[in-house]
């Protein structure tokens with residue numbers, strides 16, 4: 001009966017006039033009071049627990065939201081930093097390209113040439129392979145500038161640079177040595193092969209057509225030599241230059257070979 005008794009029924013029984021003389025009534029009322037206090041405490045605890053559950057849920061939600069926001073911000077910063085790094089890499093490549101190439105013709109400049117010459121000399125020493133060096137100089141180039149203007153002179157230099165490169169192998173290097181001077185590095189190339197290459201280059205230059213009216217003929221003179229084991233770079237270059245001067249003195253549009 002106690003199990004199924006509701007609180008209202010219990011209170012009604014404790015208040016019923018027919019039980020007021022019951023000697024156990026005061027004890028029962030005390031017990032009922034304690035039970036009610038107990039119940040109230042329990043309900044309060046449950047309410048507090050519910051509140052802290054709600055609070056925890058709200059805080060978790062807020063934290064997740066903040067975390068998401070930070071993550072998105074981080075992704076954005078990473079994307080910007082990646083793009084920035086990529087730009088720097090590209091800029092670096094462009095700077096390298098500019099620092100090592102001639103802006104007019106796009107050929108290797110003197111700095112790149114000297115570095116390649118150094119490498120090729122080392123390779124030639126190690127593998128006992130011949131290395132040919134050729135100095136080229138356009139004939140009477142001043143006249144082209146004087147008669148047709150500097151722009152036409154520039155165009156001629158670009159056309160010649162392209163024509164020379166077309167006659168070379170992938171491993172060869174053509175650099176702009178100075179104004180209208182070019183230098184060729186021909187690795188693993190004996191003198192006879194170098195002479196053959198230079199003759200092809202000279203023919204290609206003669207075939208160029210600078211103007212439609214064909215009033216300009218282009219030609220080039222060349223000094224050819226080979227690197228001698230253990231000599232300094234300058235000695236090889238000066239020998240090629242000496243051969244070039246001879247070619248000019250002998251009437252131009254020709255090559256000279258220096259032993």
Ligand SMILES: Nc1nc2c(ncn2[C@@H]2O[C@H](COP(=O)(O)OP(=O)(O)OP(=O)(O)O)[C@@H](O)[C@H]2O)c(=O)[nH]1
Pocket residue numbers: 104137138139140141142143145149150151152153154157178179180248252
């Ligand atoms: N258009 C143009 N001309 C240049 C450039 N660099 C050098 N020159 C010109 O090249 C000419 C070289 O003249 P010179 O050294 O007298 O030689 P050259 O007229 O070719 O005569 P030879 O070499 O003796 O056959 C000069 O007029 C320079 O101004 C350039 O980048 N563009």
